[in-house]
Amino acid sequence: MNGTVNIEINQGIGSITFFHPQSNSLPSEILNLLADTITSAGQNEEVKVIILKSEGDRAFCAGASFDELIAIKDLETGTQFFSGFAKVINAARKCPKLIIGRVQGKAVGGGVGLASAVDYCMATQYASVKLSELAIGIGPFVVGPAVERKIGVSAMSQLAINATEWHSAQWAQSKGLYTEVYDNIEIMDEAIHALAQKLATSNPEAMRLLKQIFWEGTDHWDTLLTERAGMSGQLVLSAFTREAINSFKNK
Template structure:
């Protein structure tokens, strides 16, 4: 696979939303926009009872935002738009009336951790180590922070945000509440996701919708909150510190 995509497949009333980018599933702005739109549309599709969020490929689940786009930011407005990409996806997931089950097959960095934290029930393999690397380049996980803190707690979120060099293993993420189950292989993960989601499809759709609404209570201000957080990152990415850091990656 070489061409980036976002696609939706419906199998047995389960909507599988899959994204892919050849650069370790890092997500440029156009793919993030399409992903947010696909989640919203799937949430309104009466043929779907439960959603699964997954990525293509066997290794990395999501390496975060597109680094190529990041290094080309030259003004505050562009920076805010860039960092709003993950904010829009997280808000789409939050507002979606259907349960979203995460299928995390491999390493997850930055914005990818935010996506995993924004699912309603997240299943992973032993290879799904997580890292928040933003502080390394002079910014921080401002946009994804609320989603990660909501799922894992402030202590765990601050630990991985400050220790920006380290990958934390999937079992640690399970202990902190990000993952519900950790499997030895992708094959076992896929089998478990299929069984779990198809069983959910036997439940009352209205009951699941009401439960999701309750789970996300207290996040009603996230449209504004995440936009404000995107503006912080957009400002910091223009700092002399970050510009010098990014020169080393060009």
Template sequence: MTEAGHVTLAIDEAGIGTITFFHPSHNSLPGALLQQLAQTITQAGQEERVKVVVLKSEGERTFCAGASFDELIFIEDKEQGFAFFSGFAKVINACRTSPKIILGRVQGKAIGGGVGVAAATDYCFATQHAAVKLSEIAVGIGPFVVGPAVERKIGVSAFSQLALDATEFRSAAWAKEKSLYAEVYETVEELDAAVLAFAQKLASYNPEALSALKKVFWQGTEHWEQLLVERAGISGTLVLSEFTRSFIQGFKKSSR
């Protein structure tokens, strides 16, 4: 449990391990929550009872709002900046290196780091409300840490569109067309039924075969252990810029 947010892991009889995260500010991810999320993903991967993992958030219309502005505004030096953005690197690498297939359940908007979390899953389901936006360049940071995961799923061209058109949402239908989402449903009820049915199906398969297949899916990303850390350093430096500080302060004033 973290202050004003939490991450939980529940394992059912079929071996489906459901990881749920929550933060009252649109499921944004402060550093402590990022650390706990990465640890829980690793824990689920090591748990023998878990056959397949479902990654989801609480609430209805926002899957994840990305980095916590409340925390970003208080970063005072490169070390703190690096430590914060390393949290996103740890979450993505935890998904990447987990021996279990991870299903994403995206019920609402995914912004910034939230798009990266969705992209780090192996098979992602969403609702029609799950629009996506990479807002980082507008903030003055850039999607450096989550970029490799997003680009791997949707390709360089679509990633470039998201990264540069940073103030506009792209629809869930667009995200499905670009292969970020495998399926898109009209309602949360339909989403949950589909996620459960697919998870139960995977849980009945040979776990060794699934683990071997996951290694094939992620082949060529072994260097991410270092790459994402380097990217965290870039974002950790840029967050100290006058541009970024002014943007965040202005955003927070306008949202009061």
């Protein structure tokens, strides 16, 4: 596996960092590790607040691994792959700790889903967003509920329909995806650390209850996101989608 997921715990702050050499894309192994790491951090009494971030300074997350997408040959494998995104979103949703997102660069597809699944997301001016799924013959079905919950149906449909267009970090902030947009990584990291320090000394039970309220009405997502994974798993088998993915890879 050419990728990693690590966690560092310091003074009550659990920093979860994922990495993949292909612009921090998300193959199945990374998705499963990320979901497990978020769940474990939520159960660790030493962790009071979580920061979710990726390595590098150019891309936060390129979304699904194209190499793995094109290798899918049957519905079961396809559903299993897209269920990896469901696992990460549900892990973040169920985690009793507040999660701060750190988006230093571009976010595509599943990367937008990750940014939507955290509780408080901060970004740099370079963190433009795109839901590119329709452009390769599928749709943002699994991440859709998280994105829609965060920015609303209207903004989510803009991203989903205009699938080849980048939307700026300022646009994402105006829709509620990002709470703040900073000029550079250094300033953003200072702000994230300051907030995380405050939360690390706040009442854990109050934060747990607050998060529970934030996510009211999502108890059915275990079933919903699995169903959505099946939709994507079916579409990725079509000749249209396979040709679109190959065309995109060869650009």
